[in-house]
Amino acid sequence: MKLSFTKMHGAGNDFVVIDATRAPFRPTPALLHKLTDRRFGVGCDQVLVIEAPTAPDIDFNYRIFNADGSEVGQCGNGSRALARFVRERGLSDKDSIRVRTSTSTLELRQLPDGRVRVNMGVPRLAPAQVPFTGAAAQAPLYRLELDGQPLEFGAVSMGNPHAVLEVPDVDAAPVGELGPRLQRHRAFPEQVNVGFLQIQGRDHVRLRVYERGAGETLACGSGACAAVVAGRLWDRLGEKVDVEVRGGMLTIEWAGEGQPVYMTGPAETVFTGELEWPN
Ligand SMILES: N[C@H](CCC[C@H](N)C(=O)O)C(=O)O
Numbered sequence: 329m330k331l332s333f334t335k336m337h338g339a340g341n342d343f344v345v346i347d348a349t350r351a352p353f354r355p356t357p358a359l360l361h362k363l364t365d366r367r368f369g370v371g372c373d374q375v376l377v378i379e380a381p382t383a384p385d386i387d388f389n390y391r392i393f394n395a396d397g398s399e400v401g402q403c404g405n406g407s408r409a410l411a412r413f414v415r416e417r418g419l420s421d422k423d424s425i426r427v428r429t430s431t432s433t434l435e436l437r438q439l440p441d442g443r444v445r446v447n448m449g450v451p452r453l454a455p456a457q458v459p460f461t462g463a464a465a466q467a468p469l470y471r472l473e474l475d476g477q478p479l480e481f482g483a484v485s486m487g488n489p490h491a492v493l494e495v496p497d498v499d500a501a502p503v504g505e506l507g508p509r510l511q512r513h514r515a516f517p518e519q520v521n522v523g524f525l526q527i528q529g530r531d532h533v534r535l536r537v538y539e540r541g542a543g544e545t546l547a548c549g550s551g552a553c554a555a556v557v558a559g560r561l562w563d564r565l566g567e568k569v570d571v572e573v574r575g576g577m578l579t580i581e582w583a584g585e586g587q588p589v590y591m592t593g594p595a596e597t598v599f600t601g602e603l604e605w606p607n
Pocket residue numbers: 341373374394400401402403404405406488489521539540541542545547548549550551
């Protein structure tokens with residue numbers, strides 16, 4: 329069979345996008361590997377599958393698969409790419425659409441300057457919602473021992489789990505060493521995305537994220553949201569924060585507990601392609 333796909337990215341976090349609005353797409357582990365592997369396949373951080381809505385107040389459903397094939401319920405950068413995709417393919421002419429994943433309902437708005445603004449929903453802060461089962465020292469700053477090393481971090485769910493560690497310099501942060509070890513720590517029963525946050529002011533931070541199921545990416549939209557939520561809970565950040573990531577800049581807004589987080593940033597189509605794949 330011929331499988332059409334679109335290669336996209338949001339601030340360097342890259343995606344293979346499949347239009348399954350007219351015919352179901354059931355990705356097997358082998359096909360997901362072909363789509364995500366950067367040597368033996370197309371290559372991406374996540375595969376996004378756009379589906380027809382399953383509820384009257386929803387425009388599209390969408391499924392998210394990490395590079396390791398795991399299916400998850402949130403992808404901030406991917407949501408912006410989805411908004412661009414449906415517009416470019418004429419699947420919707422609305423400026424604002426509502427989409428549903430397995431864990432979240434999101435509102436995506438096309439802005440006149442070409443960026444996309446996403447209502448990422450209300451962050452979930454209780455440890456059980458992250459989920460995080462470690463000894464919660466004093467929320468919103470948690471502690472655990474990792475190979476004898478005491479770690480302090482914030483823990484936030486944006487519909488997917490995030491741990492946020494403050495570091496003095498993201499460029500020198502032990503992302504490759506500490507990221508995978510914390511990602512798989514037993515205190516995170518669903519594993520965790522690990523953010524390394526450098527606070528430069530109340531309205532500007534730098535962030536690197538070691539993502540669950542993908543490793544370090546050039547940007548993590550839900551990770552940027554989680555980092556600003558954690559920073560605000562530590563009373564270190566204002567309501568509107570520019571988050572500098574390796575692939576570009578995201579703007580995150582959060583008015584405080586019980587309020588939704590808004591993320592604004594770019595989305596680009598790189599190319600479309602076709603893949604021959606046995607039925
Ligand atoms: N690795 C994440 C999914 C992708 C999130 C990220 N690409 C974003 O933009 O939010 C997880 O396993 O929860």
